[in-house]
Amino acid sequence: MVSLEFSHVYGGYESQSVFEDLNLAFPKGSFIALTGPNGSGKSTLLKFIYKHLKPIDGKVLLEGRNVATINQKELAKHLGFVPQNGKLDYAFTVTEAVSMGRYAYGGQDSGRSVEQALLECDIVHLGDKLVTELSGGELQRVLLARALCQQGKVLLLDEPVNHLDVKHQRSIMELLCRLVEKGYTVICVLHDLLLVQIYSQTTLVLQTGKVVAYGPTETVFTETLLRDVYDIDAHQVYDPTLDRMLWLPTYKGSSQ
Numbered sequence: 001m002v003s004l005e006f007s008h009v010y011g012g013y014e015s016q017s018v019f020e021d022l023n024l025a026f027p028k029g030s031f032i033a034l035t036g037p038n039g040s041g042k043s044t045l046l047k048f049i050y051k052h053l054k055p056i057d058g059k060v061l062l063e064g065r066n067v068a069t070i071n072q073k074e075l076a077k078h079l080g081f082v083p084q085n086g087k088l089d090y091a092f093t094v095t096e097a098v099s100m101g102r103y104a105y106g107g108q109d110s111g112r113s114v115e116q117a118l119l120e121c122d123i124v125h126l127g128d129k130l131v132t133e134l135s136g137g138e139l140q141r142v143l144l145a146r147a148l149c150q151q152g153k154v155l156l157l158d159e160p161v162n163h164l165d166v167k168h169q170r171s172i173m174e175l176l177c178r179l180v181e182k183g184y185t186v187i188c189v190l191h192d193l194l195l196v197q198i199y200s201q202t203t204l205v206l207q208t209g210k211v212v213a214y215g216p217t218e219t220v221f222t223e224t225l226l227r228d229v230y231d232i233d234a235h236q237v238y239d240p241t242l243d244r245m246l247w248l249p250t251y252k253g254s255s256q
């Protein structure tokens, strides 16, 4: 079943068009990685989904409904969004900031989703701390917790593990996988190709607003694609814990 669909989408910014006739369907209950070089359109694609941008032409459909016809409050019950380098400028406590995810429900939280989200993102101990006093990685986990307690079944994440140490990177990626097992659709912008290959089931590779590859992650990456898209040489190594091959950039020496 399809969770989100782009149908003949054209658009971008006043100064620059990014997509021309974008057609894509994201399956429900899947971990979809969006990757591609800087400026290829990954964040812009997410903006069409959460209605920060409106297509000039075409439609974005959420479970068959045009998002243009869904108001922001209702959309917030279906979609959680974790921004790239998100900031919270006001001196709220962590618990208050996470509770803002309940806005679409009039602040009600009978299912204790705030408590649950604090636990899942490993930030219970930070509950009373001001968000202005958090490290980048702690703040990132607060933003994910806020998105989780919106209780939408679609999560959009723009480079969610950039500021995280290895342990918290792993725990967030594993949390996202658990959510996918529960039926969530996770659409996640990632630059780290190892994380893409380890955790995602489906990968979309964008380059200057064009779909270069889209499909099962294990078949998307090839030597040719990595050279054409990223201008890197790459080789495969066997990971015995995953029992499969992974692509790695080839180190060519410091003189190159």
Ligand SMILES: Nc1ncnc2c1ncn2[C@@H]1O[C@H](COP(=O)(O)OP(=O)(O)OP(=O)(O)O)[C@@H](O)[C@H]1O
Pocket: 012, 013, 014, 015, 016, 018, 036, 037, 038, 039, 040, 041, 042, 043, 044, 045
């Ligand atoms: N607010 C804006 N106004 C005008 N152009 C923009 C704006 N935001 C992004 N762009 C342009 O749109 C194109 C796509 O940008 P986008 O941010 O979607 O790329 P990205 O793939 O997310 O990049 P990155 O990996 O660097 O985060 C780029 O050429 C960028 O310069």
